[in-house]
Every structure is written in structure tokens, then in C-alpha cells.
Amino acid sequence: MKTGFLIDMDGVIYRGSHLIPGADEFINVLLRKEIPFLFLTNNSQRTRRDVQTKLQRMGIHVEESHVFTCAIATARYLAKLKPNGTAYIIGEGGLLQAMHQNGFSIVDHAPDFVVVGEGRTVTLDALESAVNMILGGAKLIATNMDPSCPTQSGTRPGCGATVAYLEAVTGRKAFSVGKPSPIMMRAARKELNLATSQTVMIGDTMDTDILGGVQMGYRTVLTLTGGTRREDLPQFAYGPDVIVESVAELCDINQFVQSSLPIGNREDDTIHNFREWALANA
Numbered sequence: 001m002k003t004g005f006l007i008d009m010d011g012v013i014y015r016g017s018h019l020i021p022g023a024d025e026f027i028n029v030l031l032r033k034e035i036p037f038l039f040l041t042n043n044s045q046r047t048r049r050d051v052q053t054k055l056q057r058m059g060i061h062v063e064e065s066h067v068f069t070c071a072i073a074t075a076r077y078l079a080k081l082k083p084n085g086t087a088y089i090i091g092e093g094g095l096l097q098a099m100h101q102n103g104f105s106i107v108d109h110a111p112d113f114v115v116v117g118e119g120r121t122v123t124l125d126a127l128e129s130a131v132n133m134i135l136g137g138a139k140l141i142a143t144n145m146d147p148s149c150p151t152q153s154g155t156r157p158g159c160g161a162t163v164a165y166l167e168a169v170t171g172r173k174a175f176s177v178g179k180p181s182p183i184m185m186r187a188a189r190k191e192l193n194l195a196t197s198q199t200v201m202i203g204d205t206m207d208t209d210i211l212g213g214v215q216m217g218y219r220t221v222l223t224l225t226g227g228t229r230r231e232d233l234p235q236f237a238y239g240p241d242v243i244v245e246s247v248a249e250l251c252d253i254n255q256f257v258q259s260s261l262p263i264g265n266r267e268d269d270t271i272h273n274f275r276e277w278a279l280a281n282a
């Protein structure tokens, strides 16, 4: 049976600019065995090419088409809603490029949409402009709602924080397209031509990767190399199917692909130690 993977990057493949040991080997196994996969990121800052280059510098050689960002998901979604529309953007290159490629004009007056993504270029002037556009009728769109992002030096405010600011001032609620939204989760599966039952989401964040996968009925794998610890799990009313210390544990991909993992996301179904489980069920 065909299986394919949707793989989060930050906290799964790397942390900041450091490769997580074994992640390169895992991707090489997927490439060698021609198992379909897509990197799925809620970071809208970078283009596909930027992400490809970053991975290349870490020794992971993939195609641009292996990268699917929330910026791409957002731009495609909005293009269907309003072909040849206009947008005001608070964000960076990845979002701007995706919007242009999907037929949008970027304007600073009376746009159809105010689209907010990740970036370090937010100014009070830009926020004030956005507020007035939203109050004037522009729809508030978020590429994702992550409130923050862990960095090597601490915590960086995320897109969700900027969106919360705009929501507070305008009293309007944003519509978000990135993980865990079914819009992005489904678009990624379709990109790989997989059925729901063939799709596995691997991620380190419960609120986005795992929740998104659970809602879609995908199998889910939580890695502990990112922001989530085992002790955090009891607070959630959903859970992953499998917990691994790191994606390195999945390098023997046959064990994973050919295993009939339980699907149900019940606490007592979760495989807490994949290596032991795979041995016992070999």
C-alpha cells in the first residue's frame, strides 16, 4: 500500500540552523525508496527556493516541489475566492511571491484582502494602514495563527500575534489558512495524490501539526525534538498515533510503512515507543 508523508520542518528536521541528527538520513531513505513526501511549514517568510537552499546547506537535497508553505496555501485559496484580486501584505518574500504567482496585485489602498504572514518588517504604520483597510471592508486573512516561534535565543513573536493585534483593534476575526486548517492540510495531501488513509503527518507541535492531522483523519507522528514534551500530552483532548524521540527512529521506513498502526488517537492507542512496538509487531 502506498504511504506518503507530510513533514513539518522546524523542530522536526532542524532547529534554527542546526540539523536534527538523523533527519538527513530519514529524508534520504524517502528519496531512495521513492516514498512521496512534502515539507509542510507554517513559515510564510521564505519562498520554496529559499527553503530548498536552506535544506541544501544542511545536506538535504530535495526539489522545490517538495516544499509547501502556508503562504502558497493561502495564495491559492484566495485566488479561487477572488481571481485577479488585490491584497495588502504584512509579510515577506515568501508571501509576496506566492501572491504574485497566483495573480494578485499588491496594493496599499482599498485591497480585497489584508494578508498577514511571518516577518520582521512589521511597523506601526503598516498596522495602522491595515486597520483602516479592514474597517473599510478588506477581509483579514492570516497565513497561520502561531503566536510565537522558538528560536536559539528565546522566543520570536509569530504571525498570530500580529493578527491578534489587528483583531483587537478592528473587532474582526481573521480567517487562517495554515496548519491546522483543513484547507492547507487537504491541499498538501492532494499535491501528493494520496488518499486520506495513505497520509501521515509528522510534526513537533500539537496545536498545528497533530491537530491538523487528527482532524483530517491522517495518521500522526509526534517528534520530541521540538516544542512538545511527553508531559505536555495529558492537557490535550487529542493525541498522535505514534510518538518518536526524533525522525531518526523512522529511518527503517519499512517498519513504519508496513506496520498497521492503530488509528484512533485514543490515549491508550498511542504508540509511545515506536522502536519497541515495531520489534514486537515485526
Ligand SMILES: [Mg+2]
Pocket (backbone or CB within 6 Å): 008, 009, 010, 011, 012, 203, 204, 205, 226
Ligand atoms: Mg515545528
